[in-house]
Amino acid sequence: MNTQLIDFYRGTGADAAGRTIDQIWAFDHNQLEKVHDYIQWLFPLSTASRYNPQAPLLDPETIKVFTEDADLKARLLKSLHLMLDFYGLALSTSSTNRPQIDKAVNYAARKSNWQDALPGFLNHNLLRLSRILEALSVLGCPDYSAALFNCLQSVQTEEPFKIPTQTLKFWQRATGAQ
Numbered sequence: 001m002n003t004q005l006i007d008f009y010r011g012t013g014a015d016a017a018g019r020t021i022d023q024i025w026a027f028d029h030n031q032l033e034k035v036h037d038y039i040q041w042l043f044p045l046s047t048a049s050r051y052n053p054q055a056p057l058l059d060p061e062t063i064k065v066f067t068e069d070a071d072l073k074a075r076l077l078k079s080l081h082l083m084l085d086f087y088g089l090a091l092s093t094s095s096t097n098r099p100q101i102d103k104a105v106n107y108a109a110r111k112s113n114w115q116d117a118l119p120g121f122l123n124h125n126l127l128r129l130s131r132i133l134e135a136l137s138v139l140g141c142p143d144y145s146a147a148l149f150n151c152l153q154s155v156q157t158e159e160p161f162k163i164p165t166q167t168l169k170f171w172q173r174a175t176g177a178q
């Protein structure tokens with residue numbers, strides 16, 4: 001089990017840079033954009049990060065702890081809220097009590113940050129969304145992953161040149177849906 005990750009998420013430990021989860025949750029939009037080594041801690045995966053060799057890795061025991069611990073799931077969703085605000089998106093509950101993610105009031109101001117990558121350049125914010133979708137699915141929050149995917153799919157339908165079709169297909173696989 002990855003106890004360093006569990007301790008970090010419970011607020012009793014730190015990431016590889018010595019930051020607590022509360023410190024990362026206090027990041028403003030500028031810090032969320034410019035700092036690149038926190039996303040792997042907020043949304044861990046079982047595959048190693050090419051960009052952050054110190055990133056924590058999920059193993060079956062750690063995944064089990066997350067999926068069975070309501071407090072850890074709630075903290076994961078707090079991380080989701082942080083990133084949704086960064087992207088100009090917001091979480092609500094649909095009439096069926098399922099999570100729903102839509103554009104937020106700050107969407108117009110925030111969307112260029114993640115949708116307007118220069119052609120030929122890797123858009124790290126689209127990669128972050130991939131990580132978020134997969135982590136939510138794996139760590140016991142598949143409804144939230146599906147809600148985020150549905151929102152991103154709507155955005156891509158409205159503005160097809162902002163999100164490549166191939167990226168949308170990758171995101172669909174990251175949610176566990178085929």
